[in-house]
Amino acid sequence: MEGNYGRYEERRRMVERLKDEFNISDRVARAMLKVPRHLFVPPQYSREAYLDHPLPIGFGQTISAPHMVAIMCDLLDVLPGHRVLEVGGGSGYHAAVVAELVGDSGEVVVVERIPELAERARETLSSLGYSNVKVVVGDGSEGYRDRAPYDRIYVTAAAPDIPKPLIEQLKPGGKMVIPVGDSVQELLVIEKDFSGEIKKTRWGGVRFVPLLGKYGFKF
Numbered sequence: 001m002e003g004n005y006g007r008y009e010e011r012r013r014m015v016e017r018l019k020d021e022f023n024i025s026d027r028v029a030r031a032m033l034k035v036p037r038h039l040f041v042p043p044q045y046s047r048e049a050y051l052d053h054p055l056p057i058g059f060g061q062t063i064s065a066p067h068m069v070a071i072m073c074d075l076l077d078v079l080p081g082h083r084v085l086e087v088g089g090g091s092g093y094h095a096a097v098v099a100e101l102v103g104d105s106g107e108v109v110v111v112e113r114i115p116e117l118a119e120r121a122r123e124t125l126s127s128l129g130y131s132n133v134k135v136v137v138g139d140g141s142e143g144y145r146d147r148a149p150y151d152r153i154y155v156t157a158a159a160p161d162i163p164k165p166l167i168e169q170l171k172p173g174g175k176m177v178i179p180v181g182d183s184v185q186e187l188l189v190i191e192k193d194f195s196g197e198i199k200k201t202r203w204g205g206v207r208f209v210p211l212l213g214k215y216g217f218k219f
């Protein structure tokens with residue numbers, strides 16, 4: 001999906017800064033160069049769309065900072081053809097970047113608990129031609145069984161612990177990236193080997209909104 005939706009120069013500068021500061025891969029940089037972040041943020045924040053910070057998207061939620069999207073994509077090592085589950089779809093921006101990485105032979109399944117955000121994300125993604133992304137409304141702490149198992153899973157809200165259904169819905173050989181914690185949060189990389197064993201690696205401290213739901217924080 002070769003995007004030409006304006007503001008290319010700002011996007012290019014943002015991606016160059018991310019490469020310098022966070023050493024992000026060329027593949028992820030190319031994907032981010034294609035996705036017009038300004039079309040995923042509310043109009044009143046459009047001017048700030050290519051600055052590297054989170055922005056409000058309504059309902060008390062945020063679109064993550066571009067560097068966090070880039071880092072999570074690199075940690076997840078998304079490849080063409082992968083089936084990927086995103087928990088916490090928000091604006092749909094992160095899903096669009098992942099959709100670029102999986103390509104037309106892959107699929108991104110997005111679960112978002114707030115129906116209005118899911119609807120807006122669906123509209124934005126479809127207006128940009130992302131036919132390989134499916135947005136569903138629901139409690140993503142339970143995963144999404146209809147399309148499981150997944151090559152990759154990432155969660156964009158902090159969970160109290162790793163939700164069991166997400167581990168179950170990860171393919172052997174698969175990877176998951178998830179922030180875990182309450183006031184102190186850590187980004188974890190989970191790898192499931194072919195015997196079903198789980199290996200956890202700690203990436204470092206992060207700040208995300210809470211994952212609310214059956215296997216998340218209670219309302």
Ligand code: SAM
Pocket residue numbers: 061062063064087088089090091092093094095111112113114117138139140141156157208209210211212213214216
């Ligand atoms: N990835 C998003 C983007 O690109 O805009 C940003 C996500 S925002 C930081 C976290 C999202 O997780 C919010 O939209 C919130 O409503 C959602 N969320 C929280 N708990 C959830 C759950 N149990 N299932 C699905 N979505 C959830």
